[in-house]
Amino acid sequence: MRYAYDVYEDRCPTRLVLDRLADKWALLILDRLEGGPVRFNHLRRDIKLISQKVLSQTLKKLERDGLVTRTVTPTVPVTVEYALTPLGRTLAETAAALTHWAEHNMDAILASQAAYDAARTAQ
Amino acid sequence: MRYAYDVYEDRCPTRLVLDRLADKWALLILDRLEGGPVRFNHLRRDIKLISQKVLSQTLKKLERDGLVTRTVTPTVPVTVEYALTPLGRTLAETAAALTHWAEHNMDAILASQAAYDAARTAQ
């Protein structure tokens, strides 16, 4: 066992974080919030192709995890701002390393995929 | 637009990498392979709760992406070893930062979840 918790078991911190990032939208939201608080519909417009339902669900999960805050201002109509907590900010920064890796290595991955597919098609 | 590719669009490098890590097992496999080449059934035993089917599928995706190599030794019965490519190693190292974050902050997340649930239950 290389970790305090066994990464390869059912309940482990890596799985906990992975299951959060693995919902496909959370990292994008975290990243988008790094620039400061953002309103619901603003997020919706920025993160294209996300549905209202999924954005709502994901924000709720992130709030439950203590990664984002939800602030309601009782104007008419109401405005709601989402922002990173200090904890959320550290995760966003950590996750940004993945983003940078992805940008830097995407071409290599695409080339590998093409070669793999070509080899299988050629048979 | 803050990136060479737009992270919030459909096809972008972050989504590409995220969709790979988001299959829930890839990161665990990458991490497990950092110690050197591992055989199929060894991975299966180490990464508990993964099914043979999903392990096989995930390894194939990782191979297609050029992140792992698959080496067959024609013994009887056949032995197959999986290993990280140099590219895969850089991703594994980058992803390890997430693992460390998770270990370090899991307690805070669990506490936040408990507080969130308690607040909603108390109503």
Add this chain to the structure above:
DNA sequence: CCGTATCCAGTGGGATACTG
């Protein structure tokens, strides 16, 4: 030992419509 094939239940998430 190292897989693939098949079947099947659970769920993630899109579309749409409605509310405070």
Add this chain to the structure above:
DNA sequence: CAGTATCCCACTGGATACGG
């Protein structure tokens, strides 16, 4: 503006059985 409610389909992934 910021959601919730409902329907529903497609895909994920587990269980099981079989093949090289």
